[in-house]
Amino acid sequence: MTTFTTGAGLKSAPRAVPRGAIVTVTPGSGASAVVESTNASAAEVANNVAVWAAWPNGIVSGKPSSLLANDSIFVRVTASGGAVSCEIDESPTARTLAPFLSDWGSASASSSSGSGVSVVSQQGPLLFLGDSLTQQSTGRVPIDTDGRAWHMVTNLDYTQLGGNSWETSWISFCRMDGRAPSNVTFTVDTDGQRRLRLTIGGDTAGAWVDVSKGGFYLLSSGTSPYQLMVAVRNADGTFMTPPTVAGSGAGTVTSSGSSPPELQSFNLTGYGAWVAGALGDTFSDYVMWGIGGDYTENLLSRIDQALSTANPAAVALLIGTNDRPGTSAAVLASVGRITAIIDRCRATGVPVYVADILPRGNETDTIKKNLALMSSLVEQYCRGKGMVRFWSAYDQMADPQADAGALLTAAYHTDLVHLMPFGGYRASLELVRMISHDFGVNKTRKALLDTYDAALGVGAWNPNPNLRGTAGTISANNRVTGVVPTGWGITGGLGTGVGTQTCVGAFEADPSGGPSWFTMEVANSGTNDFHQLFQNGINFPAEVAVGDKFRIVVEVKIFAATNLYRLRAHAHINGLLTQLVAFTASRNVSTFTAEQPALTFVSAPMSRNAAMTSISLSFSVGGTGSSSGKVGIRTFRIERA
Incomplete structure (x- = not known):
């Protein structure tokens, strides 16, 4: 003072x-x-x-x-x-x-x-720091890539790059530049000195990049304009084995005809997506800086990159479960690293929300106890610290009818570590409550008369973005009944199995007195069966030039869901040229038996390129097997970012 x-x-x-x-x-x-x-x-x-x-x-x-x-x-x-x-x-x-x-x-x-x-102040983003529990909240690259889409990489041979399995590989995941043509080979080399370089096709090799601290990096080839994004866990500490020999791994861009590149935003599997949806415009953005498999030492090593790149207005920290300490000494070592991370975040002068480690199954009682002791010691450290608040989702994730430490299994994936969307929702509740109290929730409501103004460059590009009216169209023989908003259509039978799912379109009042919701209630689903609300043929405004950025905004509410395998809102650009995803769920949405709060998702901004001329919007709801659900939507707009 x-x-x-x-x-x-x-x-x-x-x-x-x-x-x-x-x-x-x-x-x-x-x-x-x-x-x-x-x-x-x-x-x-x-x-x-x-x-x-x-x-x-x-x-x-x-x-x-x-x-x-x-x-x-x-x-x-x-x-x-x-x-x-x-x-x-x-x-x-x-x-x-x-x-x-x-x-x-x-x-x-x-x-x-x-x-x-x-x-x-000018408001900045809420930065999430952590491991896979954070990473699974998004499919988005957290570093600035100028609004481009990416191919997920599933065929890179990580073992040739110094790791003998996923758990010990120092490269957590990669994404290939979505601008690259089909069947182009990306080859990544390491020299055994914690450096990587990229060679694309017959191009010369790019420069070596030091990735020893871990984090997110863009690798470039010699002269090619395309890049590879790599997420790296540092290999300099207790848990990771440093690569000591040279090696290479190659992957190929998937054919754009069958798997278009995507610019993803939020994934309901992770808790961070539910926080972002609930808080809406409270922060300028929600940035998930998580790398699957990270230990506390990995995050501590890369924390400076995250803080300096994101320049956050607040930080949410959830880390520690992967340390799995077996002794009291290991507990103290992990706590020391977590408190060091907290102190680095505090030094930026922004609020830091530190999470209790979520309970986990498939673990020895000793490790479960030690993880709980880690959280207790971290909580003690947070007390009295300026700009730090400790939050716990433990009560939301434990089974209230079982013995101490038993999990609410519906919240967890079968591995009893990672989350289902129901678990992501429950894990978010206390953090949403705390931030809402501290910051106040800022949710903007667009006027119902929302049309694009070319002179001002504002407004929705698509007609009827607030889904009013009942003059929409139903595609024939698609088991759809009820009504459809004006200017929109619903089609079905889009899954990979036999189409048996039914869909009823209706409007339902909002309990708060706001605009009503257009709901899609589905039942009798076959295998991977879904219906889709769509709007096609949306042209880019004439004054939106190549390089300008655009985004989609979706407001959604889950009324009920049992075993929905598909819940997703995205934009197709020029058919399957590329996709811009506002939110998705990579695991089944289930166990929701009561109406949930409204969620507002704003996609990452995408840059227009010369090939982009038209846009289609799609909102998909579908189940697999004995599935049913009702999901509401009342805003689906595309606009300048």
Whole structure:
């Protein structure tokens, strides 16, 4: 805590304010104050060449406070009519932060001429840090790739790159540039020194890239414009075996005719997707910086890349289950790494939400106990730490009718470690509650008369994005009854098996009094059977040029779901040229027996290329075997990003 007093008619010396600090100014009786700030360097301040600007509160006579949520600055105070005291709290506690939290969702600083609070901030993303429990929340690459789509890589020989199995491979996964033509071979080499390089087709090899710290990297070939994204677990620590010999692994781009490249966004299998959907526009983005199989040492090694790249407004941390400590010493070592990660996050000056390790099955009682002890020690560490809150989803993931430590099996995949969509939902509840309390949920509602304005460049490109009316079309012989929104259609029989699923389209009132939901209620599903709400033939506006970015926005609600294998909203660009996915579910959506909160998903921005001329929107609901469900949708729009 730094305090100083400025006498009447005087100007204080500049004082440094770190990111995340609270500045409180208290004018004496009859006094007023002007506070100025600058983001100039210390040398510029010392040499009197810094440019100063008044803080958002203007001239004050009350007792205002401001939270600095951006980079560090210097402040100075000018007092008039009496002395003015100033307090800089460099490490605020949760209690002192509480008055500011509801303001963090605003896009700009508030102002006051008297008492009050303000936040000097522009909202940034919520950054999720972790392992596969985070990675499975998205199919999106977390580093900036200029809005391009990607091919998932399933045929790269990782064992030739220094790992003898998935669990010990230092490369967690790869994605191939979606711009590449079909049947182009991408070859990745290692030199045994924790470096990688890429060669595409007959091109010359690219430069060696040091990936020893782990994280996400883009590899380039010699002259080719195409790239390969690799997610790397560092191989310098206790758990991973460093590759010590040279080797190579090759993969081939899948034919674009059968598997178009995708720019994915959210996956309901992971808890982070449910958090993003529930919080909507509260943050500018939701970035999942997870790598499957990561231990605490892996995340600690790559934490700086994540923080500097994402520049987050807040951090959600869930890590530790893969350490599987067998001894008390191993518990303490893992806790030390987690607390080091927390401290690195705190140093950015943004709130950090630290998770209890989720319970897991298929493990010895010793390891289960030690994982619980890890969480207890981390929770103790978080107490009293400014900008840190500990949250637990344990009660949502444990079976309330069974012995201590038993899992709610419907929430888990059969491996009893990873989650089903029902588990992702339950794991998200406490974090959503906590952030909603701290930040306030910002959900925008587009006007129902939502059309594109070419002069302003705003509005939905597609007709009837809010799904009103009943004049839509039903494709023949597709077991669809009921109504369809105007300008939209429903078709069925799209799965790989015999089409038996039925679909009823209807409108259902929203309990909150908002716009009604268009619902698709499906039943009697065959094998991999689904119906699809669609809108075809959407043209790019004439003024949207090559290189401009666009996105899709979907608002969805699950009313009930039993064994739905397909729940997905995406855009086809020029048929199967490429796909932009707002959300999907890579595992069956099941066990939802009551109406769930509305979720708003905003896709990653995609860049238009010269081949892109038209867009189709698709919202799919389907089951496999004894399946049924009802899912509502009331916004499906495509717009400029």
